[in-house]
Amino acid sequence: MADDPGLFTREFVADPYPAYAYLREHAPVHRTTLPSGVEAWLVTRYADARQALADQRLSKNPRHSEQAWKQGKVGVPGEQRSGIGAHLLNLDPPDHTRLRRLVSKAFTPRRAEEFRPRVQELTDRLIDGFAAAGEADLIHDFAFPLPIYAVCDLLGVPEEDQADFRTWAGMMIRHGAGPRGGVARAVRHMQGYLKELIHRKRGDLGDDLISGLIRASDHGEHLTEDEAAAMAFILLFAGFETTVNLIGNGLLTLLTHPEARARLQDEPDLRVAAAIEELLRFDGPVELATWRFTTCDTPVGGVVIPAGEPVLVVLASADRDPRRFADADTLDLARSDNPHLAFGHGIHYCIGAPLARLEGQIAVTTLLRRLPDLELAEPAAELRWRGGLIMRGLQRLPVRFTPS
Numbered sequence: 001m002a003d004d005p006g007l008f009t010r011e012f013v014a015d016p017y018p019a020y021a022y023l024r025e026h027a028p029v030h031r032t033t034l035p036s037g038v039e040a041w042l043v044t045r046y047a048d049a050r051q052a053l054a055d056q057r058l059s060k061n062p063r064h065s066e067q068a069w070k071q072g073k074v075g076v077p078g079e080q081r082s083g084i085g086a087h088l089l090n091l092d093p094p095d096h097t098r099l100r101r102l103v104s105k106a107f108t109p110r111r112a113e114e115f116r117p118r119v120q121e122l123t124d125r126l127i128d129g130f131a132a133a134g135e136a137d138l139i140h141d142f143a144f145p146l147p148i149y150a151v152c153d154l155l156g157v158p159e160e161d162q163a164d165f166r167t168w169a170g171m172m173i174r175h176g177a178g179p180r181g182g183v184a185r186a187v188r189h190m191q192g193y194l195k196e197l198i199h200r201k202r203g204d205l206g207d208d209l210i211s212g213l214i215r216a217s218d219h220g221e222h223l224t225e226d227e228a229a230a231m232a233f234i235l236l237f238a239g240f241e242t243t244v245n246l247i248g249n250g251l252l253t254l255l256t257h258p259e260a261r262a263r264l265q266d267e268p269d270l271r272v273a274a275a276i277e278e279l280l281r282f283d284g285p286v287e288l289a290t291w292r293f294t295t296c297d298t299p300v301g302g303v304v305i306p307a308g309e310p311v312l313v314v315l316a317s318a319d320r321d322p323r324r325f326a327d328a329d330t331l332d333l334a335r336s337d338n339p340h341l342a343f344g345h346g347i348h349y350c351i352g353a354p355l356a357r358l359e360g361q362i363a364v365t366t367l368l369r370r371l372p373d374l375e376l377a378e379p380a381a382e383l384r385w386r387g388g389l390i391m392r393g394l395q396r397l398p399v400r401f402t403p404s
């Protein structure tokens with residue numbers, strides 16, 4: 001077996017791509033010890049990653065791996081015990097199929113598209129908050145609040161309660177640098193709040209997504225209150241830090257690639273959809289797809305992974321695989337053949353992708369239009385990344401610009 005190419009060091013967290021290139025060449029399906037002590041397999045080539053994401057022998061239920069489950073080191077801290085863990089990202093068919101069908105009836109691409117004016121309004125309001133200052137931290141002031149307010153609005157969380165979500169989201173996003181206890185506490189707060197909100201809405205349905213989840217039915221079947229709470233929770237949880245990172249990583253990429261950025265600024269409408277796809281491929285928000293566990297001895301990329309082992313599909317590596325992408329390490333905002341895996345693949349493919357794309361497009365184009373001379377206020381090499389395992393995102397993104 002090949003040597004471990006310095007995984008999970010500080011240098012790796014800042015720039016994991018050289019280590020992934022090494023693994024793709026020398027050990028494409030690689031067993032390693034994660035910082036938590038869990039032994040897991042990393043799948044780093046595009047073709048293997050795509051196959052593994054669609055392989056039903058790889059379960060999402062952590063109970064399939066005794067070592068990981070007993071140590072409580074997989075999934076969102078606190079979610080299993082609280083009952084809110086019975087959501088799409090921990091379930092296999094047939095439970096997954098039933099819940100996914102119900103949520104798909106409420107959370108349609110059309111619902112996301114109808115939300116466009118609201119996302120534009122939120123974006124402009126956040127920029128108004130710092131435009132006169134001439135400087136900002138684009139994570140704290142922009143990328144962090146936008147998705148949390150957007151998903152809260154979509155779900156129908158009343159505006160006066162959204163500040164609580166901002167606090168809980170802050171407890172979750174600091175997870176990479178801080179204790180898991182804070183995340184478990186935030187999960188408990190969210191669960192309590194969502195259950196009560198669902199209960200309240202049941203008697204007074206509106207046109208928000210939570211009302212849609214309560215209403216959704218399939219062959220006469222509805223979500224129970226607990227299932228609706230777990231669903232609302234996973235929509236918030238999965239739709240939050242991912243989108244923060246799309247905006248944060250995407251803006252950093254543009255600020256460090258002036259030619260690409262200039263093209264986008266000159267022809268924004270023409271390029272923005274393709275540009276967002278390329279930003280997702282080039283430095284995506286989710287580094288490793290969420291956990292999978294082998295239910296039986298399972299061949300992946302020529303290696304037989306024994307039953308009961310945790311597997312992590314490295315989306316960030318698959319999307320830089322030169323076997324699939326021409327000039328894979330080059331940013332090309334006009335790339336047309338771009339079947340990246342940033343939103344996953346198969347039955348767990350991201351249900352929030354239309355909303356995430358919309359938020360990314362509006363956030364990036366509006367910021368570049370309103371603050372055209374935006375530039376980094378610190379050298380890119382000195383920026384710090386949050387050290388979480390699944391996500392890849394910046395702690396801060398300090399910028400300056402002409403006040404407006």
Ligand code: HEM
Pocket residue numbers: 053088089100151234235236238239240242243246284285286289290291341342343344345347348349350351352353355356357
């Ligand atoms: C699933 C990425 C935004 C809700 C996933 C998966 C990925 C992903 C990779 C599959 C995980 C796996 O197979 O293990 C992203 C990225 C986003 C984003 C990169 C932003 C740029 C959102 C948003 C929402 C959302 C905005 C909702 C409002 C979900 C849900 C699942 C999911 C509920 C689970 C689907 C299932 O298991 O059937 N996402 N996501 N995501 N995402 Fe997203």
